[in-house]
Amino acid sequence: MxxxxxxxxxxxxxxxxxxxxxxxxxxxxxxxxxxxxxxxxxxxxxxxxxxxxxxxxxxxxxxxxxxxxxxxxxxxxxxxxxxxxxxxxxxxxxxxxxxxxxxxxxxxxxHEVDQQDYFAFELKYGVGLKNKIDTKNQEVIKDLNNGNTAAIMDFQFSKEEMNNIYKLMILSNYLGDKKLSTKCNQKPNESYELTIWINDGGRHFKWSECDKSMDGKQMTDLVHHIIEILKNNSTYQALQGGNGGNE
Known part of the structure; x- marks a missing residue:
């Protein structure tokens, strides 16, 4: 196509x-x-x-x-x-x-997640990919910017939050072919790695903040929207240093 x-x-x-x-x-x-x-x-x-x-x-x-x-x-x-x-x-x-x-x-x-047999994702982001959102293993890891990280185990988004994230992925055409680049001359730089599991299939993406292509900007915007949903999650807000870090 x-x-x-x-x-x-x-x-x-x-x-x-x-x-x-x-x-x-x-x-x-x-x-x-x-x-x-x-x-x-x-x-x-x-x-x-x-x-x-x-x-x-x-x-x-x-x-x-x-x-x-x-x-x-x-x-x-x-x-x-x-x-x-x-x-x-x-x-x-x-x-x-x-x-x-x-x-x-x-x-x-x-964009109703419950209509799918299975939906989960893992998003790593930030300098050195130290931040992680993993709905498959129900884990969130946050870089505290002091050499340490904080983690939430048994983390779950609400159904409304998952529907919203799934909607953002659909609107970002996550099933389409993406030409993304991990190259970046800027140091330090934000990197992104996103894995999506949907029913019997999946998608995997890697890129950096230096990717200013249409696909790169679209995927970076997707990550920023997902992070905003995370930051408004009450469980995440209770995490030490929940409003800072490489975001």
Whole structure:
């Protein structure tokens, strides 16, 4: 699968690329600004379905093209709608079409961990990778910046926190191909190592703060969001030195 264009969002088997472009489209249409975006979705067989959305300032035109889908309708359908809204809950994010009787749900992103057979991750981060969040072994280790570390055993995120982390991973397209680099001339430097276990599969990533590529920045942002969730966890806050360290 090729990389999406600037105005294209890609969804493939639950993986997402450039989803922030759809968020921008929602913002613009809700502000009455003209804009257009393409949502390309891939079937299990690898066929593409195109949904072109164009807002002219008052109406939303949607063209659904399934002519590339060998097992679909093989047709082009056009709709004139009123607008689009983003609806978020702790378990799913929906992009809903307004004013279209025959088309209401454009895209639903499920991020409920309980729907998966298994989900866990291990994140090492900071200078020398001395900090660790390990949900598989229920362990958190914190670098105290004085040569010592502090640890919490039997650590667990709440269901809401895990759903939020899983959502962040989906929006970061953790299932997609990532080109990341561990090279860094800066000393000391923050390094990152993330392992994700999902059902019978898994993903492993290594990179440094010097990786300023699109993938690198996206994954670094993901780590920072996970750390923020950790810092707001009451068990972690009780850890000695819980508000400092290499974060």
């Amino acid at each position: 090729k990389k999406p264009t600037k105005n294209e969002v890609v969804e493939i088997h639950g993986g997402l690329e450039n989803i922030e472009r759809l968020d921008l489209f929602v913002q613009k249409t809700n502000s009455g600004k003209k804009d257009k975006v393409r949502l390309t979705r891939y079937t299990i067989e690898g066929d593409s379905i195109f949904q072109d959305l164009e807002y002219d300032g008052s109406n939303l035109a949607i063209k659904v093209d399934t002519t590339k889908d060998k097992f679909g309708g093989g047709e082009i359908s056009n709709y004139v709608c009123k607008g689009i809204q983003k609806q978020e809950s702790n378990t799913e994010t929906k992009y809903l079409i307004e004013g279209c009787p025959d088309l209401s749900d454009l895209l639903t992103i499920s």
